[in-house]
Amino acid sequence: MLLEVKNLSHNYDLESSVTDYSLQDINFMIERGQFVGLIGHTGSGKSTLVQTLNGLIKPTTGQIIIDDQDITKTKNLKEVRQKVGLVFQYPEHQLFEETVFADIAFGPKNLGLTEQEVEQRVKNALEVVNLDYETFKDRSPFKLSGGQQRRVAIAGVLAMEPEVLILDEPTAGLDPKTRQEIIAEIVNLQQKTSLTIILISHRMEEVARLADRILVLDEGKLVLDGTSAEVFQQQEFLQEIGLGVPQITEVLMKLKNKDNMIATDIFTIEEAKQEILKLMRG
Amino acid sequence: MLDEIMIGQYIERDSVVHKSDPRTKILVVMFFITTVFLINTFSGYFILAGFIYLATMMAKINLKRIIKSIKPLTFIILFTLVIHLFMTRGGDVLWQWRFLRIEEEGLRLGLFMALRLIFLITFTSLLTLTTSPLELTDGLERLLNPFKRIGVPAHELAMMMTIALRFIPTLLEEAQKIMNAQKARGADFESGNLIKKAKSLIPLLVPLFINxxxxxxxxxxxxxxxxxxxxxxxxxxxxxxxATRDYLIMATSLIYLGLVAILL
Amino acid sequence: MPLIEIADLCYRYNQDQDWILKGVDLKVDSGEFVVIVGHNGSGKSTLAKMLNGLLVPDEGEVLVNGKATSREENIWEIRRQIGMVFQNPDNQLVANIVEEDIAFGPENLGLESAVIKKRVEEALEVVGMDKFRRNAPHNLSGGQKQRIAIAGILAMHPKCLVLDEPTAMLDPVGRKDVMTTVQELNQELGMAVVHITHFMTEALLADRIIVMDQGKIVLEGTPQEIFSQVDEIKKYHLDVPQLTELAFRLSQAGLDVSPDIFNVDELVEKLCYLKSKI
Known part of the structure; x- marks a missing residue:
């Protein structure tokens, strides 16, 4: 067991942020190497939840156990933040160094690594996000394109070499091409290193296709927890809480409701096509 | 905290003071503040206190709220008092212990200075409690308008204030977000000496400015x-x-001026 | 006369840089709903800034109601007629109270107080934000802020609304609300709309879709015409809605399904019908 959340609740005191709901009695476990999708409409508590997971927010009650250690009790938050890497929304807004190298090295340096280790980590991180080390290391992050800035920012967290990587809408605001590339890079990384990933996304078809498992939050409560197939069966419920299902799921479910023998746990267009053709050809 | 900065301390109430023109309020407050520094008798301050009480009643604002606004500056007020107590010489010696000595003039001046500070804060709070920042900006722009001819950029100043009011909360929120993001990369904003702390702010300030x-x-x-x-x-x-109420408020202030003049 | 007429427009930010726009020709009629799509760097945002004279052409012409944006004396009338909403909901509101912000445009036009009040009132109602008139923008959601930005433009009584990726930073709920508002403006008030977006599902609402690539218009047509060319769209690195792609693949595989199906029920019914015939 890598990560276990037990009876986690959090209340913001009334004076501070009003944009996010508190969390109420959340329980779940995540195995090493799982790819978890986290969905819920704005204000459902997703951001609060992921920030409690790396100790940025101290929950009011409950336990978060990572590697047999309860991080809500620990004093060494740096270690927690190394283990649980968090990529915020629009992470390129946090770039600050003069060179790409220095910016990515910020995390590893804070961990107190040697220069060689830092360099190695920067190299590795840039490789993951498909930016050439020699070409980019000395360039100013502020003079890169939007997509490249996003990649450098993600690399900055990857260089911490976390055991769990949390990505809060990593493709928000990007154009389709860059979005697909970055998603492919994340998938690639996960397949190579079997890193544990928690992905927050508003794109249901993306989550459905990528995640082994989906957690659904609504008003601070964990309301669904299961595989893509299990979660997206609940179309009506998801719509009630302001979420939807991927279009192909909708097509397949509607076909099934019309007394057709058809599988509904399919999340790629190619497979859906095959399934429909099979049905049509009897 | 965010909201405090956002709307200042403004408390919405249905009162004559709230409804009156911001220009009236700004002028009256400026005028009162000037007298705070001119008065040097306790009876003068007594009258001043009376007017404050009257104003808070009219504005339907709890006196406690005013006292609350003085609190953050308690230290400075006490500091002023203590400095004068022990440093200002003149008159009879009231108390002495080894080299520490309080003389009459020190006590008098100390109390005066402390009172002046308290009144200063009270008047500005009265203004900000009853006038929204936007109204204040409007009022200031109109008041400064006549000085445009001598090169005072009245409109530009007011526009700057409006934009600042609009963006301060956004920037504060953003600062919090950037701080969290850098913490997630192992940044440490708390420990270390002053130089180290100042240096640790770079990852926060650079993105904040660029954004x-x-x-x-x-x-x-x-x-x-x-x-x-x-x-x-x-x-x-x-x-x-x-409106009529503005003229009434100004008239009341004139009566006050008369009273103070007689007592001075 | 078309509302906006662009002829052979070329533009670059610097003399020593590549051309951003390379000969764009475009007409927008009154009341038309045009969607412009294209990946980053295709020149669509630059084109948007041309429409109200924030940028002026190096070569060619942009005419609004027959008046050139390049002439200084036309600029304020053009900006009044062509309202513009930008991507970042946080960076375009000026005042810290909603109704004061909406009044900003009319105030700049030098209108009388009573007229401004009436326009603010109407604009708030059109975007469905009248309950929030006294709120501070930073307490609103992204979608709400964008609707306030739209209201601020409406209060200037423009003929055309140009939206430069207004939904890019919003969540699905905010995106839907903004698009519903935009659609209402177009259909009920007859306002022309030029909407720039990455979201191909939003392009379905258009009368006409324009695809830009490398500073040129490469495809132009009704949603039906554009979406039936799935492979072509993909070539320009654009998204194809799942449903459209599924229909397209099915038709390629020999089913009698047309790829310009835009809603799930339509496809399901068609499939059931085809199956019953077997």
Missing amino acids: AFRRADDLALAMESRCYRGGENRTRMNVLML
Whole structure:
């Protein structure tokens, strides 16, 4: 067991942020190497939840156990933040160094690594996000394109070499091409290193296709927890809480409701096509 | 905390003071503050206190709220008092212990200075408690308008204040977000000596400034698109107009001036 | 006369840089709903800034109601007629109270107080934000802020609304609300709309879709015409809605399904019908 959340609740005191709901009695476990999708409409508590997971927010009650250690009790938050890497929304807004190298090295340096280790980590991180080390290391992050800035920012967290990587809408605001590339890079990384990933996304078809498992939050409560197939069966419920299902799921479910023998746990267009053709050809 | 900065301390109430023209309030408060420094008798301060009480009643604001606004400055007030107590010489010696000595003049001046500070804060709070920042900005712009001819950029100053009011909460929120993001990369904003702490702010301040410039660029484009071209030919939705109550308030202030003049 | 007429427009930010726009020709009629799509760097945002004279052409012409944006004396009338909403909801509101912000445009036009009040009132109602008139923008959601930005433009009584990726930073709920508002403006008030977006599902609402690539218009047509060319769209690195792609693949595989099906029920019914015939 890598990560276990037990009876986690959090209340913001009334004076501070009003944009996010508190969390109420959340329980779940995540195995090493799982790819978890986290969905819920704005204000459902997703951001609060992921920030409690790396100790940025101290929950009011409950336990978060990572590697047999309860991080809500620990004093060494740096270690927690190394283990649980968090990529915020629009992470390129946090770039600050003069060179790409220095910016990515910020995390590893804070961990107190040697220069060689830092360099190695920067190299590795840039490789993951498909930016050439020699070409980019000395360039100013502020003079890169939007997509490249996003990649450098993600690399900055990857260089911490976390055991769990949390990505809060990593493709928000990007154009389709860059979005697909970055998603492919994340998938690639996960397949190579079997890193544990928690992905927050508003794109249901993306989550459905990528995640082994989906957690659904609504008003601070964990309301669904299961595989893509299990979660997206609940179309009506998801719509009630302001979420939807991927279009192909909708097509397949509607076909099934019309007394057709058809599988509904399919999340790629190619497979859906095959399934429909099979049905049509009897 | 955010809201405090956002709306200042403004408390919405249905009162004569709230409804009166911001220009009236600014002028009256400025005028009262001047007298705070002119008065040097306790009876004068007594009358001043009476007027404050009257104003809070009229504004339907709890006296406690005023006292609350003094609290953050308690230290400075006490500090002023203590310095005068022990440093200012003159008159009879009231108390002595080894080299510490309090003389009459020190006590008098100490109390005066402390009272002046308290009154100063009270008057500004009265203004900000009963006038929204936007009204204040409007009022200031109108008051400064006559000085345009001698080169006071009245409209520009007011526009700057408006934009600042609009963006301070956004920037604070952003600062919090950047701080969290850098903490997630192992940044440490708390420990270390002063130099180390100052250095640790770079990862926060650089992005904050860069984003602020980006926002400024965006905003300039948006304002231009909305036909903004400075104060020329610009009208306002809410026109400030002096009403009977404004004249009444000014008249009351004059009566006060008379009283103070007699007592001085 | 078309509302906006662009002829052979070329533009670059710097003399020593590549051309951003390379000969764009475009007409927008009154009341038309045009969607412009294209990946980053295709020149669509630059084109948007041309429409109200924030940028002026190096070569060619942009005419609004027959008046050139390059002439200084036309610029304020053009900006009044062509309202512009930008991507970042946080960076385009000026005042810290909603109704004061909406009044900003009319105030710049030098209108009388009573007229401004009436326009603010109407604009708030059109975007469905009248309950929030006294709120501070930073307490609103992204979608709400964008609707306030739209209201601020409406209060200037423009003929055309140009939206430069207004939904890019919004969540699905905010995106839907903004698009519903935009659609209402177009259909009920007859306002022309030029909407720039990455979201191909939003392009379905258009009368006409324009695809830009490398500073040029490469495809142009009704949603039906554009979406039936799935492979072509993909070539320009654009998204194809799942449903459209599924229909397209099915038709390629020999089913009698047309790829310009835009809603799930339509496809399901068609499939059921085809199956019953077997």
